[in-house]
Amino acid sequence: MKLTSRYEQTSCRLVLEGLPDLSAGQGAQTLGILTGFTLALAGRTELEGKREHLLALMAVVLPYARHLLSGVLRPFGAADQAVAISPAEGGGHTLELRSSQANTPPLTLQLDDAELADLVRCLDQMRLDPRLALGLAVGSPQPLRRGELHHRQPLRQRLAAPLVGAGALALAAVLLALLPPTPRPASTAAPTTAAAGTR
Amino acid sequence: MDDAPPKPMRPLSRRGIERLDLMLLCAEALDLNGGEAMVWLSEEMGYTTLFPNRVELWKRRCCNPLRRSTRRDPLPQAEADALIRILNALADRLYPMLRSLLSTAEPPSISEQRWALFRSRLAELLRERFNLRRGAVQRLLDPEQGPALSRELIQCMAFSAGPGGFERLQASLMDAT
Numbered sequence: 394m395k396l397t398s399r400y401e402q403t404s405c406r407l408v409l410e411g412l413p414d415l416s417a418g419q420g421a422q423t424l425g426i427l428t429g430f431t432l433a434l435a436g437r438t439e440l441e442g443k444r445e446h447l448l449a450l451m452a453v454v455l456p457y458a459r460h461l462l463s464g465v466l467r468p469f470g471a472a473d474q475a476v477a478i479s480p481a482e483g484g485g486h487t488l489e490l491r492s493s494q495a496n497t498p499p500l501t502l503q504l505d506d507a508e509l510a511d512l513v514r515c516l517d518q519m520r521l522d523p524r525l526a527l528g529l530a531v532g533s534p535q536p537l538r539r540g541e542l543h544h545r546q547p548l549r550q551r552l553a554a555p556l557v558g559a560g561a562l563a564l565a566a567v568l569l570a571l572l573p574p575t576p577r578p579a580s581t582a583a584p585t586t587a588a589a590g591t592r
Numbered sequence: 593m594d595d596a597p598p599k600p601m602r603p604l605s606r607r608g609i610e611r612l613d614l615m616l617l618c619a620e621a622l623d624l625n626g627g628e629a630m631v632w633l634s635e636e637m638g639y640t641t642l643f644p645n646r647v648e649l650w651k652r653r654c655c656n657p658l659r660r661s662t663r664r665d666p667l668p669q670a671e672a673d674a675l676i677r678i679l680n681a682l683a684d685r686l687y688p689m690l691r692s693l694l695s696t697a698e699p700p701s702i703s704e705q706r707w708a709l710f711r712s713r714l715a716e717l718l719r720e721r722f723n724l725r726r727g728a729v730q731r732l733l734d735p736e737q738g739p740a741l742s743r744e745l746i747q748c749m750a751f752s753a754g755p756g757g758f759e760r761l762q763a764s765l766m767d768a769t
Contacts, residue, residue: 403691435697455756462751462764464744485696507695510750514687517756534763542767 396424398525400518402511404435407519409447414526425526434512437502440490444527449475451516451531457486458513459534465541604672606657608765610728611745612675613656615752617721618745619682621713622689626682633681639674660723676762683753690750711742 398409407430414425430447432440442450453469457478460467470477470489477489486509491499504512520529604612620626631646643649652675653659655667667675683690692698693706715733722729731737752761 458751459760459763462748462760463767505694505696506747506750507691507697510691510694510753513751513756514754517754521755534760536763536766537768539768 394421395428396422398424398519398522400515400522402514404508405511405515406433407431407515409519409525411527417526419526423524423526427527434502434504435508438500440500444529446475446490448529451520451529452476453478454488454509454512454516455531455534458509460537460541461509463537463542465537602766603666603669604765605767605769607769608767609656609667609672610658611748612672612679612765613653613659614732615679615745615749616653616675616682617717618710618714618742618749619679619686621710621717622686629682629685630678633678634674637674637677637681639678642671642674658722658726658729660721662723672765673762676765677758679749680752680758680761683749683757687750687753690746690753693746694750707739707743710746711739714742 394413396411396413400407409424409427409430411424411427411429413419413421413423415421417425419425427444427447430442432442432450434440449470453474453476457467457469460469466480468477468479470479475491475493477491479487479489481487481503485506486504488502488504489499490502519525520531616630619630623629627646631649634640634643634649643652651663652667652671654661654663655665656662693703693710695703698706715738718724718729718732724730724733732741748761748764751757752764
Protein backbone atom coordinates (compact mmCIF):
# COMPACT_ATOMS: atom_id res chain seq x y z
CA MET A 394 0.00 0.00 0.00
CA LYS A 395 1.48 3.31 -1.11
CA LEU A 396 1.92 5.92 1.63
CA THR A 397 2.41 9.66 1.25
CA SER A 398 3.65 12.19 3.82
CA ARG A 399 3.44 15.93 3.16
CA TYR A 400 5.23 18.75 4.99
CA GLU A 401 4.28 22.29 4.00
CA GLN A 402 5.35 25.80 4.77
CA THR A 403 4.61 29.04 2.94
CA SER A 404 7.30 28.63 0.28
CA CYS A 405 8.16 24.96 0.57
CA ARG A 406 6.38 21.66 0.10
CA LEU A 407 8.07 18.32 0.68
CA VAL A 408 6.19 15.16 -0.25
CA LEU A 409 7.53 11.71 0.53
CA GLU A 410 6.20 8.57 -1.10
CA GLY A 411 6.91 5.05 -0.02
CA LEU A 412 5.71 1.79 1.40
CA PRO A 413 5.56 0.20 4.83
CA ASP A 414 8.39 -2.23 5.50
CA LEU A 415 6.25 -5.12 6.69
CA SER A 416 9.24 -7.49 6.71
CA ALA A 417 10.80 -5.31 9.43
CA GLY A 418 7.64 -5.61 11.54
CA GLN A 419 6.51 -2.02 10.89
CA GLY A 420 2.85 -1.05 10.99
CA ALA A 421 0.87 -0.60 7.79
CA GLN A 422 0.80 3.21 8.34
CA THR A 423 4.55 3.55 8.87
CA LEU A 424 6.50 4.71 5.85
CA GLY A 425 9.57 2.46 6.00
CA ILE A 426 10.70 2.27 2.35
CA LEU A 427 11.11 5.56 0.49
CA THR A 428 10.36 5.25 -3.21
CA GLY A 429 10.87 8.94 -3.97
CA PHE A 430 10.24 12.50 -2.87
CA THR A 431 9.31 15.81 -4.44
CA LEU A 432 10.39 19.20 -3.18
CA ALA A 433 8.68 22.36 -4.36
CA LEU A 434 10.34 25.65 -3.49
CA ALA A 435 8.23 28.77 -4.15
CA GLY A 436 8.00 29.72 -7.78
CA ARG A 437 10.57 27.19 -8.90
CA THR A 438 10.65 23.83 -10.62
CA GLU A 439 9.50 20.90 -8.55
CA LEU A 440 12.47 18.71 -7.73
CA GLU A 441 12.35 14.95 -7.58
CA GLY A 442 14.78 12.63 -5.94
CA LYS A 443 15.52 9.40 -4.16
CA ARG A 444 16.58 8.56 -0.65
CA GLU A 445 20.26 9.48 -1.22
CA HIS A 446 19.26 12.94 -2.49
CA LEU A 447 17.08 13.56 0.56
CA LEU A 448 19.92 12.47 2.84
CA ALA A 449 22.34 14.75 0.96
CA LEU A 450 19.89 17.66 1.31
CA MET A 451 19.51 17.13 5.05
CA ALA A 452 23.26 16.65 5.52
CA VAL A 453 24.03 20.14 4.23
CA VAL A 454 20.95 22.27 4.97
CA LEU A 455 20.57 21.38 8.66
CA PRO A 456 24.24 22.02 9.67
CA TYR A 457 24.18 25.22 7.57
CA ALA A 458 21.14 26.43 9.53
CA ARG A 459 22.81 25.41 12.80
CA HIS A 460 25.89 27.49 11.95
CA LEU A 461 23.73 30.38 10.78
CA LEU A 462 22.12 30.46 14.21
CA SER A 463 25.58 31.14 15.68
CA GLY A 464 26.27 33.80 13.05
CA VAL A 465 28.72 31.57 11.13
CA LEU A 466 28.10 31.71 7.39
CA ARG A 467 30.09 29.00 5.68
CA PRO A 468 29.46 26.65 2.75
CA PHE A 469 28.44 23.02 3.21
CA GLY A 470 28.63 20.25 0.61
CA ALA A 471 31.82 19.12 -1.13
CA ALA A 472 32.21 19.14 -4.93
CA ASP A 473 31.40 15.42 -5.15
CA GLN A 474 28.19 15.69 -3.09
CA ALA A 475 24.74 15.88 -4.64
CA VAL A 476 23.75 19.02 -2.74
CA ALA A 477 25.72 22.06 -1.63
CA ILE A 478 24.69 25.28 0.09
CA SER A 479 26.65 28.46 0.55
CA PRO A 480 26.04 32.09 1.49
CA ALA A 481 25.22 34.22 -1.57
CA GLU A 482 27.21 37.33 -2.42
CA GLY A 483 24.53 39.94 -1.90
CA GLY A 484 22.79 38.20 1.03
CA GLY A 485 20.65 35.09 0.96
CA HIS A 486 21.74 31.55 0.25
CA THR A 487 22.66 29.53 -2.84
CA LEU A 488 21.41 25.96 -2.95
CA GLU A 489 23.10 23.88 -5.64
CA LEU A 490 21.64 20.54 -6.71
CA ARG A 491 23.93 18.37 -8.82
CA SER A 492 22.52 15.64 -11.01
CA SER A 493 24.08 12.19 -11.01
CA GLN A 494 23.47 12.04 -14.78
CA ALA A 495 26.36 13.09 -16.97
CA ASN A 496 26.08 16.30 -19.02
CA THR A 497 23.36 17.66 -16.77
CA PRO A 498 24.36 21.04 -15.35
CA PRO A 499 23.72 21.67 -11.65
CA LEU A 500 20.54 23.48 -10.69
CA THR A 501 21.21 26.60 -8.65
CA LEU A 502 18.50 28.13 -6.49
CA GLN A 503 18.70 31.43 -4.65
CA LEU A 504 16.88 31.39 -1.32
CA ASP A 505 16.27 34.26 1.05
CA ASP A 506 16.26 33.79 4.84
CA ALA A 507 12.50 33.19 4.92
CA GLU A 508 12.65 30.49 2.22
CA LEU A 509 15.58 28.78 3.90
CA ALA A 510 13.74 28.85 7.25
CA ASP A 511 10.72 27.24 5.52
CA LEU A 512 12.92 24.51 4.05
CA VAL A 513 14.55 23.85 7.43
CA ARG A 514 11.15 23.61 9.11
CA CYS A 515 9.94 21.11 6.49
CA LEU A 516 13.08 18.99 6.96
CA ASP A 517 12.67 19.18 10.76
CA GLN A 518 9.03 18.12 10.57
CA MET A 519 9.97 15.23 8.31
CA ARG A 520 12.89 13.91 10.34
CA LEU A 521 10.92 14.10 13.60
CA ASP A 522 7.75 12.57 12.15
CA PRO A 523 6.91 9.43 14.16
CA ARG A 524 5.08 7.95 11.13
CA LEU A 525 8.39 7.61 9.27
CA ALA A 526 10.95 4.87 9.88
CA LEU A 527 13.45 5.66 7.16
CA GLY A 528 16.60 5.82 9.25
CA LEU A 529 17.33 9.35 8.04
CA ALA A 530 19.00 10.38 11.29
CA VAL A 531 21.49 13.22 11.13
CA GLY A 532 23.90 14.26 13.89
CA SER A 533 22.52 16.15 16.84
CA PRO A 534 23.37 19.91 16.76
CA GLN A 535 26.44 20.64 18.83
CA PRO A 536 27.88 23.83 20.34
CA LEU A 537 30.57 25.38 18.11
CA ARG A 538 34.19 25.48 19.23
CA ARG A 539 36.03 28.75 19.72
CA GLY A 540 37.96 28.22 16.48
CA GLU A 541 34.71 28.15 14.52
CA LEU A 542 33.52 31.48 15.93
CA HIS A 543 36.24 33.76 14.55
CA HIS A 544 33.67 36.21 13.22
CA ARG A 545 32.74 37.34 16.73
CA GLN A 546 36.01 39.19 17.28
CA PRO A 547 38.00 41.14 14.70
CA LEU A 548 41.52 39.83 13.98
CA ARG A 549 43.13 42.73 15.84
CA GLN A 550 41.20 41.94 19.03
CA ARG A 551 41.89 38.21 18.74
CA LEU A 552 45.63 38.77 18.33
CA ALA A 553 45.85 41.46 21.02
CA ALA A 554 45.93 39.15 24.07
CA PRO A 555 48.61 36.68 22.81
CA LEU A 556 50.75 39.54 21.45
CA VAL A 557 50.60 41.47 24.74
CA GLY A 558 51.47 38.24 26.60
CA ALA A 559 54.43 37.47 24.34
CA GLY A 560 55.62 41.09 24.60
CA ALA A 561 55.44 41.03 28.40
CA LEU A 562 57.38 37.77 28.49
CA ALA A 563 60.08 39.16 26.17
CA LEU A 564 60.34 42.36 28.27
CA ALA A 565 60.66 40.33 31.47
CA ALA A 566 63.41 38.21 29.87
CA VAL A 567 65.34 41.34 28.78
CA LEU A 568 65.04 42.92 32.25
CA LEU A 569 66.23 39.72 33.88
CA ALA A 570 69.23 39.59 31.54
CA LEU A 571 70.15 43.18 32.52
CA LEU A 572 70.24 42.42 36.26
CA PRO A 573 73.79 42.21 37.66
CA PRO A 574 74.79 38.66 38.52
CA THR A 575 74.31 37.85 42.20
CA PRO A 576 77.52 36.91 44.07
CA ARG A 577 77.91 33.23 44.72
CA PRO A 578 77.56 32.22 48.36
CA ALA A 579 80.88 31.42 50.06
CA SER A 580 81.88 27.78 50.02
CA THR A 581 80.56 25.92 53.05
CA ALA A 582 83.41 23.39 53.03
CA ALA A 583 85.89 25.53 55.10
CA PRO A 584 83.60 26.29 58.08
CA THR A 585 82.67 22.65 58.23
CA THR A 586 86.33 21.69 58.41
CA ALA A 587 86.99 24.40 60.99
CA ALA A 588 84.08 23.21 63.07
CA ALA A 589 85.39 19.69 62.87
CA GLY A 590 88.89 20.92 64.02
CA THR A 591 87.56 22.67 67.15
CA ARG A 592 85.70 19.64 68.37
CA MET B 593 18.48 12.69 16.66
CA ASP B 594 16.47 11.39 19.55
CA ASP B 595 18.95 8.52 19.89
CA ALA B 596 21.89 10.91 20.19
CA PRO B 597 23.80 10.67 23.45
CA PRO B 598 22.72 13.32 25.95
CA LYS B 599 24.88 16.42 26.01
CA PRO B 600 26.86 17.01 29.19
CA MET B 601 24.96 19.23 31.60
CA ARG B 602 26.52 22.66 31.38
CA PRO B 603 25.12 26.02 32.41
CA LEU B 604 24.70 28.69 29.77
CA SER B 605 27.55 31.12 29.36
CA ARG B 606 27.08 34.81 30.04
CA ARG B 607 26.84 35.39 26.29
CA GLY B 608 24.28 32.59 25.97
CA ILE B 609 22.08 34.13 28.68
CA GLU B 610 22.37 37.54 27.01
CA ARG B 611 21.26 36.17 23.62
CA LEU B 612 18.43 34.12 25.13
CA ASP B 613 17.02 37.10 27.03
CA LEU B 614 17.44 39.42 24.03
CA MET B 615 15.45 37.01 21.85
CA LEU B 616 12.72 36.84 24.51
CA LEU B 617 12.73 40.64 24.46
CA CYS B 618 12.37 40.55 20.65
CA ALA B 619 9.29 38.34 21.13
CA GLU B 620 7.86 41.04 23.40
CA ALA B 621 8.71 43.69 20.81
CA LEU B 622 6.94 41.72 18.07
CA ASP B 623 3.87 40.99 20.15
CA LEU B 624 2.48 43.57 22.56
CA ASN B 625 1.13 40.69 24.67
CA GLY B 626 4.44 38.83 24.46
CA GLY B 627 5.05 39.08 28.21
CA GLU B 628 1.64 37.60 28.97
CA ALA B 629 2.15 34.94 26.30
CA MET B 630 5.40 33.92 27.97
CA VAL B 631 3.68 33.41 31.33
CA TRP B 632 0.79 31.56 29.70
CA LEU B 633 3.14 29.30 27.71
CA SER B 634 5.18 28.58 30.83
CA GLU B 635 2.01 27.34 32.57
CA GLU B 636 0.85 25.43 29.46
CA MET B 637 4.21 23.69 29.17
CA GLY B 638 4.14 22.61 32.82
CA TYR B 639 6.87 24.87 34.18
CA THR B 640 4.86 26.08 37.16
CA THR B 641 7.30 24.38 39.56
CA LEU B 642 10.24 26.24 37.99
CA PHE B 643 8.42 29.54 37.47
CA PRO B 644 5.44 29.62 39.86
CA ASN B 645 4.53 33.19 38.87
CA ARG B 646 5.54 36.00 36.52
CA VAL B 647 7.91 37.50 39.08
CA GLU B 648 9.94 34.27 39.25
CA LEU B 649 10.06 34.13 35.45
CA TRP B 650 11.23 37.75 35.35
CA LYS B 651 13.87 37.03 38.01
CA ARG B 652 15.39 34.26 35.85
CA ARG B 653 15.57 36.64 32.91
CA CYS B 654 17.40 39.09 35.15
CA CYS B 655 20.39 36.70 35.14
CA ASN B 656 21.19 38.58 31.93
CA PRO B 657 24.10 40.85 32.88
CA LEU B 658 22.91 43.47 30.38
CA ARG B 659 19.79 44.15 32.45
CA ARG B 660 19.41 47.28 34.53
CA SER B 661 18.65 45.18 37.63
CA THR B 662 20.75 42.08 37.19
CA ARG B 663 21.16 39.01 39.41
CA ARG B 664 24.59 37.56 39.98
CA ASP B 665 23.52 33.97 40.69
CA PRO B 666 23.92 31.53 37.78
CA LEU B 667 20.94 30.32 35.75
CA PRO B 668 20.41 26.61 36.57
CA GLN B 669 20.37 24.22 33.60
CA ALA B 670 16.73 23.15 34.08
CA GLU B 671 15.55 26.74 34.13
CA ALA B 672 17.68 27.69 31.14
CA ASP B 673 16.22 24.74 29.19
CA ALA B 674 12.70 25.81 30.18
CA LEU B 675 13.36 29.36 28.96
CA ILE B 676 14.75 27.98 25.68
CA ARG B 677 11.62 25.84 25.24
CA ILE B 678 9.41 28.86 25.95
CA LEU B 679 11.36 30.87 23.35
CA ASN B 680 11.04 27.97 20.88
CA ALA B 681 7.26 27.97 21.38
CA LEU B 682 7.06 31.79 21.14
CA ALA B 683 9.12 31.76 17.92
CA ASP B 684 6.81 29.10 16.50
CA ARG B 685 3.78 31.23 17.38
CA LEU B 686 5.38 34.35 15.88
CA TYR B 687 6.82 32.52 12.86
CA PRO B 688 4.56 34.25 10.28
CA MET B 689 5.78 37.65 11.55
CA LEU B 690 9.42 36.54 11.62
CA ARG B 691 9.05 35.18 8.12
CA SER B 692 7.48 38.35 6.77
CA LEU B 693 10.34 40.41 8.24
CA LEU B 694 12.96 38.18 6.61
CA SER B 695 11.26 37.69 3.26
CA THR B 696 12.57 39.58 0.24
CA ALA B 697 9.27 38.91 -1.55
CA GLU B 698 7.54 41.56 0.56
CA PRO B 699 7.28 45.06 -0.98
CA PRO B 700 10.30 47.05 0.30
CA SER B 701 8.20 49.92 1.68
CA ILE B 702 6.02 47.57 3.76
CA SER B 703 9.03 45.60 4.90
CA GLU B 704 10.81 48.79 5.99
CA GLN B 705 7.71 49.92 7.94
CA ARG B 706 7.58 46.58 9.75
CA TRP B 707 11.27 46.74 10.62
CA ALA B 708 10.94 50.35 11.80
CA LEU B 709 8.03 49.42 14.07
CA PHE B 710 9.88 46.39 15.46
CA ARG B 711 13.10 48.33 16.05
CA SER B 712 11.27 51.19 17.80
CA ARG B 713 9.50 48.77 20.15
CA LEU B 714 12.75 46.91 20.83
CA ALA B 715 14.57 50.20 21.54
CA GLU B 716 11.77 51.23 23.91
CA LEU B 717 12.05 47.95 25.84
CA LEU B 718 15.86 48.18 25.92
CA ARG B 719 15.75 51.73 27.30
CA GLU B 720 13.20 50.70 29.90
CA ARG B 721 14.86 47.53 31.19
CA PHE B 722 18.51 47.40 30.16
CA ASN B 723 21.70 49.01 31.38
CA LEU B 724 22.39 51.67 28.77
CA ARG B 725 26.04 51.93 29.78
CA ARG B 726 26.71 48.42 28.43
CA GLY B 727 28.44 48.33 25.04
CA ALA B 728 26.19 45.54 23.73
CA VAL B 729 23.06 47.59 24.56
CA GLN B 730 24.55 50.73 23.03
CA ARG B 731 25.35 48.81 19.83
CA LEU B 732 21.75 47.57 19.62
CA LEU B 733 20.48 51.13 19.99
CA ASP B 734 23.03 52.54 17.57
CA PRO B 735 21.34 53.71 14.34
CA GLU B 736 24.16 52.22 12.24
CA GLN B 737 24.89 48.91 14.00
CA GLY B 738 21.45 48.31 15.54
CA PRO B 739 19.53 47.30 12.39
CA ALA B 740 21.99 44.51 11.48
CA LEU B 741 22.08 43.23 15.08
CA SER B 742 18.30 43.21 15.43
CA ARG B 743 18.04 41.40 12.08
CA GLU B 744 20.44 38.73 13.43
CA LEU B 745 18.16 38.25 16.44
CA ILE B 746 15.09 37.86 14.21
CA GLN B 747 16.96 35.43 11.95
CA CYS B 748 17.99 33.38 15.00
CA MET B 749 14.39 33.29 16.20
CA ALA B 750 13.18 32.08 12.78
CA PHE B 751 15.68 29.20 12.78
CA SER B 752 14.81 28.42 16.42
CA ALA B 753 11.12 27.90 15.67
CA GLY B 754 9.52 24.58 14.89
CA PRO B 755 10.12 21.02 15.98
CA GLY B 756 13.93 20.97 15.58
CA GLY B 757 14.43 24.54 16.78
CA PHE B 758 14.95 23.74 20.46
CA GLU B 759 18.02 21.54 19.89
CA ARG B 760 19.53 23.99 17.40
CA LEU B 761 19.02 26.98 19.68
CA GLN B 762 20.25 25.14 22.78
CA ALA B 763 23.46 24.10 20.98
CA SER B 764 23.94 27.65 19.67
CA LEU B 765 23.53 29.20 23.13
CA MET B 766 26.19 26.82 24.46
CA ASP B 767 28.82 27.87 21.92
CA ALA B 768 32.31 28.38 23.26
CA THR B 769 32.97 31.91 24.48
